[in-house]
Amino acid sequence: MNKYLESVLAGVKEKYAYQKEFVQTVEEVLTSLEPVINAHPEYEQADLLNRMVEPERMFTFRVNWCDDNGKWHTNRGWRCQFNGAIGPYKGGLRFQKNVYEGIIKFLGFEQTFKNSLTGLPIGGAKGGSDFDPAGKSDAEVMRFCQSFMTALYRYIGPDIDVPAGDMGVGGREIGYLFGQYRRLKGTFENGVLTGKGMSYGGSLIRPEATGYGAVYYLQEVLKHENDDIKGKRIAISGYGNVGWGIMKKAMQLGAKVTYFAGPDGYIHDPDGVNTEEKLNYILEMREKDPMHCKPYADKYGVEFVPGEKCWGVKDVDIYMPAAVQNDVTMKEAEKIAASGVKYYIEVANMPTTNDALNFLRSKGDIIVAPSKAVNAGGVGVSALEMSQNSERLSWTAEEVDEKLHSMMKNIHANSAAAAEKYGLGYDLVAGANIAGFEKVADAMMAQGIF
Numbered sequence: 065m066n067k068y069l070e071s072v073l074a075g076v077k078e079k080y081a082y083q084k085e086f087v088q089t090v091e092e093v094l095t096s097l098e099p100v101i102n103a104h105p106e107y108e109q110a111d112l113l114n115r116m117v118e119p120e121r122m123f124t125f126r127v128n129w130c131d132d133n134g135k136w137h138t139n140r141g142w143r144c145q146f147n148g149a150i151g152p153y154k155g156g157l158r159f160q161k162n163v164y165e166g167i168i169k170f171l172g173f174e175q176t177f178k179n180s181l182t183g184l185p186i187g188g189a190k191g192g193s194d195f196d197p198a199g200k201s202d203a204e205v206m207r208f209c210q211s212f213m214t215a216l217y218r219y220i221g222p223d224i225d226v227p228a229g230d231m232g233v234g235g236r237e238i239g240y241l242f243g244q245y246r247r248l249k250g251t252f253e254n255g256v257l258t259g260k261g262m263s264y265g266g267s268l269i270r271p272e273a274t275g276y277g278a279v280y281y282l283q284e285v286l287k288h289e290n291d292d293i294k295g296k297r298i299a300i301s302g303y304g305n306v307g308w309g310i311m312k313k314a315m316q317l318g319a320k321v322t323y324f325a326g327p328d329g330y331i332h333d334p335d336g337v338n339t340e341e342k343l344n345y346i347l348e349m350r351e352k353d354p355m356h357c358k359p360y361a362d363k364y365g366v367e368f369v370p371g372e373k374c375w376g377v378k379d380v381d382i383y384m385p386a387a388v389q390n391d392v393t394m395k396e397a398e399k400i401a402a403s404g405v406k407y408y409i410e411v412a413n414m415p416t417t418n419d420a421l422n423f424l425r426s427k428g429d430i431i432v433a434p435s436k437a438v439n440a441g442g443v444g445v446s447a448l449e450m451s452q453n454s455e456r457l458s459w460t461a462e463e464v465d466e467k468l469h470s471m472m473k474n475i476h477a478n479s480a481a482a483a484e485k486y487g488l489g490y491d492l493v494a495g496a497n498i499a500g501f502e503k504v505a506d507a508m509m510a511q512g513i514f
């Protein structure tokens with residue numbers, strides 16, 4: 065490996081050994097940048113890579129909140145403003161029990177390249193808390209969000225840093241966070257957060273954007289292979305906001321999600337999630353209890369396999385992991401390779417461990433697409449929400465959807481072109497890393513060293 069790359073990676077591994085998800089994503093990205101670094105000796109001179117793997121700013125804060133029984137709790141909150149070279153910091157907030165610095169930094173690093181790929185002027189950031197929203201009442205969530213924003217508000221703003229949702233943070237949480245920001249600032253700056261409700265500056269298509277974008281990207285891959293989405297059967301993990309968007313767009317385009325998995329096991333519906341009624345039921349089921357998808361099988365009389373994931377099933381054409389990081393390890397990757405499926409399209413942030421990803425990439429007969437490109441439509445429409453807020457206008461659903469569609473086409477085309485430029489063939493993983501990197505690198509080099 066290039067000596068400079070090797071030394072940067074070794075430094076990250078040594079300094080941040082305990083942040084294993086962060087080390088994982090840095091290794092994944094850096095190893096695919098080798099041809100670019102070889103072609104640009106000036107990057108080493110300017111120590112560009114060591115600057116890129118270190119967040120510009122990151123802070124931790126205490127969040128206290130009172131439960132419905134009058135008992136007080138203390139959680140930790142973070143915001144990592146990873147890279148602001150191409151635009152205001154932008155990225156979601158994750159509220160989940162297992163959140164710590166390693167997860168926030170992995171997401172912030174990924175976000176930097178993902179946001180660059182959208183072609184829009186947004187830097188990379190991420191934040192969150194180890195607060196566990198499961199089983200909390202609305203009032204508890206409200207008090208938590210108010211306290212969280214009280215600690216965060218002075219460090220964000222429409223031109224500074226624009227948080228949004230991620231796991232555990234949806235429309236309800238964004239509403240409470242925005243309300244507290246407005247109360248503290250005394251100004252109506254709705255561009256400070258995205259994923260807002262429609263009554264106070266949200267964008268049409270934002271809830272669907274990640275899933276729709278993933279399917280638009282998939283269409284480009286299929287087109288490249290002279291294949292068509294019509295009639296395709298898709299297996300996904302997760303049936304959250306993103307999974308739901310995939311199901312909906314797949315249905316509109318004549319494909320169908322025939323398998324989906326939740327924390328309790330997986331569903332096999334041979335007809336697919338093919339009606340509005342089924343889609344609405346999934347929303348309802350998730351709202352009642354996000355840990356169990358079995359009720360779907362009971363309601364529609366289809367198969368439910370408890371405690372298992374759907375990787376390895378043979379009667380599908382496409383796999384789309386859309387649940388959580390490191391969902392697919394070597395064990396699952398081997399099953400996927402043996403299943404004969406041709407398309408492995410990552411959707412969740414870093415759903416595949418590095419060894420599993422490299423294994424799947426090394427199989428010549430599976431096309432692997434990386435999440436930082438495939439799921440970029442979510443943050444892409446967030447950036448469109450920011451544009452609408454700046455204009456004080458709102459665009460029609462058709463307008464947003466059309467922009468999302470062309471954004472996803474460009475991301476696919478630019479990734480493929482970047483890989484091609486360095487003689488890597490149709491390598492969408494390396495291509496996305498290179499295309500995302502090049503724009504940020506160029507902006508950092510132009511702005512001087514700091």
Ligand code: GLU
Pocket residue numbers: 154155156157226227228229230231258413439440442443444446
């Ligand atoms: N959390 C989402 C992501 O991983 C969306 C971030 C945003 O909209 O700012 O890209």
